[in-house]
Amino acid sequence: MHEPLSADFDAAWKSVLSSGRFHLGPETAALEAEMAEHEGAQYGVCCGSGSDALYLALRSLDIGPGDAVATLSNSFMATAESIARTGAKVLFVDPDPTTRGMDPRDLRNLLDEPGAAALKAIIPIHLYGRRSDLEGIRAALADAGRDDVDLIIDAAQCHGSPGVASETRLTCYSFYPAKNLGALGDGGLVLTNDEALADRIRGLRNHGRAGKHEVGEVGINSRFDEIQAAVLRIKLRHLRTWNAQRQQVAAGYREGLANVSGLTVPPDGAGHVYHLFVVEVGASIRAAFVAGLKARGIGVGQHYPVACHHMAPYPSDRPLPVTERLVTRVVSLPMFPGMRSDEVDATVDAVKAVLSELNA
Numbered sequence: 001m002h003e004p005l006s007a008d009f010d011a012a013w014k015s016v017l018s019s020g021r022f023h024l025g026p027e028t029a030a031l032e033a034e035m036a037e038h039e040g041a042q043y044g045v046c047c048g049s050g051s052d053a054l055y056l057a058l059r060s061l062d063i064g065p066g067d068a069v070a071t072l073s074n075s076f077m078a079t080a081e082s083i084a085r086t087g088a089k090v091l092f093v094d095p096d097p098t099t100r101g102m103d104p105r106d107l108r109n110l111l112d113e114p115g116a117a118a119l120k121a122i123i124p125i126h127l128y129g130r131r132s133d134l135e136g137i138r139a140a141l142a143d144a145g146r147d148d149v150d151l152i153i154d155a156a157q158c159h160g161s162p163g164v165a166s167e168t169r170l171t172c173y174s175f176y177p178a179k180n181l182g183a184l185g186d187g188g189l190v191l192t193n194d195e196a197l198a199d200r201i202r203g204l205r206n207h208g209r210a211g212k213h214e215v216g217e218v219g220i221n222s223r224f225d226e227i228q229a230a231v232l233r234i235k236l237r238h239l240r241t242w243n244a245q246r247q248q249v250a251a252g253y254r255e256g257l258a259n260v261s262g263l264t265v266p267p268d269g270a271g272h273v274y275h276l277f278v279v280e281v282g283a284s285i286r287a288a289f290v291a292g293l294k295a296r297g298i299g300v301g302q303h304y305p306v307a308c309h310h311m312a313p314y315p316s317d318r319p320l321p322v323t324e325r326l327v328t329r330v331v332s333l334p335m336f337p338g339m340r341s342d343e344v345d346a347t348v349d350a351v352k353a354v355l356s357e358l359n360a
């Protein structure tokens with residue numbers, strides 16, 4: 001992915017080096033504007049990581065101790081962590097068993113529970129690159145009469161899905177290297193259509209500063225590097241192509257793995273950008289399935305084998321049966337832009353061979 005861009009990267013480092021400006025300079029401002037336009041929002045604010053993006057978005061809504069924020073447990077721990085960092089309580093909603101995104105039916109259940117009185121925001125996660133059911137989530141909130149609850153999207157796995165940042169007040173991204181749009185290190189971004197929120201986040205990411213020596217509130221150091229911005233601007237030009245290549249890989253898997261007994265293949269969805277392609281197998285055979293694929297040279301992962309509510313800082317007061325089941329079953333197949341069709345075929349063949357051995 002990076003090899004064909006190396007001449008562009010060389011020119012970018014030289015230009016940043018000679019500018020003498022190493023963070024929050026013109027490259028960062030240009031990336032913020034370009035990402036906002038690309039994703040369908042008006043304002044962008046870069047920061048140190050996707051985790052910080054979520055934390056800063058929550059802070060911009062004045063969320064803190066005494067409040068509660070709901071998200072998924074079958075995901076990366078950073079979302080729960082960002083809520084906890086504000087001092088708010090983390091509430092978990094079960095996912096839909098098919099899409100694995102937040103289930104509006106379980107959200108509706110939560111809204112009737114006593115803990116929901118403190119609910120200030122929901123962070124749906126566009127998990128694996130698939131868009132959450134925002135229509136359903138909004139309908140659940142409306143049904144419960146909760147138009148006071150804000151929506152923040154965790155789009156850390158969903159860069160480049162058309163119009164993704166136009167749907168809610170705040171959308172948060174990670175530029176972790178393995179993401180669909182990844183830096184050569186850490187980085188994050190908040191997109192919004194709300195100028196006041198953008199201004200507030202701009203202050204909060206830089207020690208809460210309102211001027212060079214003026215501090216309006218307690219912030220953090222979450223500035224953004226010019227070198228990373230320059231790299232990301234080069235990579236952004238290829239994001240649509242790379243996402244289309246991911247979609248092609250997913251189509252190849254879906255065709256090759258249709259009707260394989262003992263395997264659940266994820267359904268396609270509008271705007272799915274396939275950060276990951278996560279299949280499911282029976283819990284009792286998962287370890288052997290993973291070992292069998294690795295023995296055949298197929299690099300697989302598990303996203304995520306431990307639910308956040310089983311991690312010490314984020315216990316859940318409510319049962320999460322779908323999450324409990326998913327974390328025992330998920331397996332991520334290789335997925336990257338430029339993956340060749342013979343590599344997809346080899347993976348499909350290996351999956352079938354390992355499963356038939358295990359089911360024999």
Ligand SMILES: Cc1ncc(COP(=O)(O)O)c(C=O)c1O
Nearest residue numbers: 049050051076078156174175176
């Ligand atoms: C869904 C999700 N949210 C948040 C994050 C946090 O991003 P970062 O690692 O940039 O802090 C990640 C990934 O790393 C993620 O996958």
